[in-house]
Amino acid sequence: MAESPAFLSAKDEGSFAYLTIKDRTPQILTKVIDTLHRHKSEFFEKHGEEGIEAEKKAISLLSKLRNELQTDKPITPLVDKCVDTHLWNQYLEYQRSLLNEGDGEPRWFFSPWLFVECYMYRRIHEAIMQSPPIHDFDVFKESKDENFFESQDSIAALCTHLLQLKPVKDLREEQIQDEFFKLLQISLWGNRCDLSLSGGESSSQKADIIHCLQDLTPFILINDTESLWALLSKLKKTVETPVVRVDIVLDNSGFELITDLVFADFLFSSELATEIHFHGKSIPWFVSDVTVRDFNWIVERMKSSNLESMSTCGACWEAYARMGRWVYHDHAFWTLPHPYCVMPQVAPDLYAELQKAHLVLFKGDLNYRKLMGDRKWKFTFPFHQALSGFHPAPLCSIRTLKCELQVGLQPGQAEQLTASDPQWLTTGRYGILQFDGPL
Ligand SMILES: O=P(O)(O)OC[C@H]1O[C@](O)(CO)[C@@H](O)[C@@H]1O
C-alpha cells in the first residue's frame, strides 16, 4: 500500500494550521483568562479567599501555556492525574519517537496540528483541574449559553416546523423523505455556528434557516443523503430489524445541538430509527463542543421556555431520554489527540459500542479531521480509503469545511473552487454529507 501523506502542521507557514496556532489559539487563551477574571467575585462569593487564590493559580498556569505556545517551546507531559493523563503522555512519547530532526522535541509550530491543537485544550483543562475549588468551572460555558440565547428565533422557528410535521406517521413516504433531506441539511448548516473558528466570539444563527436551504444547496460539495435515506428506509421496512440504532457523534452546543436534536426527533418520530445514541465530550473542548452539562442544560432550557414550540420539544426530548430511547454517552477517547483509525486499539469499548449502530453520524470539522487522520490527502482520494480501516458501521460525516482537508471530490472540482473562491476550504461556507458503507 502507498505511504500515507504528511500531517497538516503549523510548520507550513501561511497554512490554515499555521494561522490557527499563531493567531487563533493565543486569542482563545486570552479570552479564557479574561473569563476567569470576570468571574472573580463569583469565585469569592462561593469559596471565599480560596476561590480568589484558585483563580490566580489558573490564570498563571494559562499565561504560562500561552507563553509556551507563542515562543514555540517543547510540548511537555501532563502533570494532572486524570483518567486519560497516561494516554496523553504516551502519545507525546510516541510523537517524540517520530522525530529525528532538531532537538527531537515535539513543538507547537512543528508537530502535527491535530496533536498540538487538542493538547492546548487539554492543558486548559489541566490548568482548571489543578486549581481547586474552581476545578469544575467550564471556561467556555458562558459563550456556549450565549450562542443558545442569541439563536432563540431560529430555534423557535425550527421547533415550530418540527411540530407541524407531527404526527410524522401520518405523512406520505415522499413527504417523510423530503423532510429527512431538509432536516439533515439544517443539521449540516448548524455546524457553521462553532465558536472556535471565531475565536470564541459570537457565531449564532440569526436567519430563518428553513427558508435559506434552497439558496445553500450549491454550497454542498458532496451530498450522499440519498444513500442515508436508502439505508434507513430499507431498515425500517425490514421486519428482522425491529431495533434501528443511529449514533450521533455530537459537535457544538447551542444552535448546532438544537439542529441535531430536531433531526434526531424526526428520525425517531418517523420510525427511521428506534434508538438514538448521542456521544459528547467529557471535558470542555474546542470552545463550543457539547458536554453532558450542556446537553442537560439545553433540554432543561427548552422545557422551561415561554415559547410553546420550544417547551413542547424540550418535554418530548426529556421523555425520550427517560424512556431510554435517547441515550447520552461520553468517552475520554473523544478528547484524545488520536485519529479514529486507532480507536480499536486505544478505545476498544467505544469501537464496540459504535459497531452496534446501523449508522453513525459524525458532526463537524474536528471529527472529519480525526476521521481522515488530519493528513494531506489529495482532494480526489476516496473517502473509504482515507478512513484507513475505520469502519465500525456505515458512517457519514456532516461538516462545514473549516480546515485544509477534503477528500472524495470530482477531478477538477477543487481547482474550480479555488479559482472562484480561494478560501473555500476554511470559511465554513461549504459543506459535505459524505457517506461510507455498504447499503
Ligand atoms: O466545531 P468544529 O466544526 O469541529 O470546528 C472546529 C474548528 O476547529 C478547527 O478544527 C481548528 O481550529 C477548525 O478546523 C474548526 O474551525
Ligand SMILES: [Mn+2]
Ligand atoms: Mn466543535
